[in-house]
Amino acid sequence: MPIIYVSLRKGTPVAYRKAIAQGIQRAMISTLRIPDDDYFQVTHELEPENMIYDRNFFGVARGDNAVFVQLFFNHRPADLKKALFAAIADNLVRDPGLKREDIFMSIVETAFENWWAQGRAVNPETGTDSRMRS
C-alpha cells in the first residue's frame, strides 16, 4: 500500500499524466511485486515558478518539463530500489516520452505497520500485504 506523489508543470493532457501514473505503477508491480490494485497516487500540477530545480543539475541539461516522483513504501533492499528507479525511468521515457534527464525520483521508507485501509489483510508473520508475492 504505497503512496506516490507526482509533481509536474500545469497544463499537460490527462492522457500524459495517466501514462506517467501507469508507468510508475507497472514498475512497482514488476519490481516490488506488489498486487495490481495496490495503486495509490496523487498528481500535483504546479505553476512553473512553483517547481524549482537547476536546469544544469550535475552538468546535465534539464528541460522545463521535469517530473518529480516521490514514493512512500515499506523498507526494501537497496538493489530492489535501484531496479525500481531504472524500471520507472524506462517506462516514462517510453510513454509519455519523457526525457530521461527530466525525471527526478526519491523514496521514503516506513515501518510496515504504518498503513491502513478498510479490508486490508496483512500477513501475520511479515506485517505486509497478505497477497504479496514472495
Added chain:
Amino acid sequence: MPIIYVSLRKGTPVAYRKAIAQGIQRAMISTLRIPDDDYFQVTHELEPENMIYDRNFFGVARGDNAVFVQLFFNHRPADLKKALFAAIADNLVRDPGLKREDIFMSIVETAFENWWAQGRAVNPETGTDSRMRS
C-alpha cells in the same frame, strides 16, 4: 508537532474539509495525547484524474470520494499507531460521514529533533514537546 496532509477530490464544502481536519486532530489528541494546539494540516484538493486508486482495492468496493491521509510525526509504538488509525476512521465515518472503505491512511515517522517552531520548548530528556502528557 506533527504535519498531516489530506488529499481529496476538489469541490467539497469548507465544512466538510473542516470536519475531516478536526476528526483527525481529535484522534491525534485522544490517542497520541498531543497538546490541543499541536495542530498542523494541509489539505490538497485535486482534480479527479489526479487522485488515483483502484476502485476494488482488496476486493472492497471503493467510491469516488476517497480521502488519503498522510501523517508525519515522531516514532510511536505499533499499537499506538493502530489505535490512531482506528480513532481517525471512526471520527471520519461519524463526521463528515465518510464511508470507512474510502479512507486510506499512512504514517511517516521521524527523529524527534526534526521539528522546529519559534517558541517551541522540548523536554531535555526526551527531546519531544515539553507539554506532552505521559
Added chain:
Amino acid sequence: MPIIYVSLRKGTPVAYRKAIAQGIQRAMISTLRIPDDDYFQVTHELEPENMIYDRNFFGVARGDNAVFVQLFFNHRPADLKKALFAAIADNLVRDPGLKREDIFMSIVETAFENWWAQGRAVNPETGTDSRMRS
C-alpha cells in the same frame, strides 16, 4: 539531492515565493554543504482554509501568513539539523521578511540510496552525491 515542500497561503507574489525558496536553499548550501545546483523544491499555494494551524501554538501569537517547510534528505546529525533550522529561519526573516513565529519546519530523513537522477554520480564509499564537500 533533497526535495523540499513549501506550503503557504495563495496570493503571494512570485518574488516573495522565490525569496523563500532561495533562502531555504542558501541555508542548505551553507549548513549541509550541498552543491549549489542540488536545488529541488515544490511550492504549494493553498486556500486559507486548507492550511490549518493554531494561531496560539505554544502560547505564541501566529499570523495568517504561516509558511510550512518540509525537507526530505539523507540522515544528518542532530546538531547539523538544528543549525539548518536556525539558518533557514534567519534567512526567511531577512527576506522576504517573514515573522519568525510564522515559520514551521520539519525534516524527513531517508537512506542515501533513495535518490535518482540521470547523470547523478555517487561516492562509492558513502553512497552520497560525489561532489559533496566534507
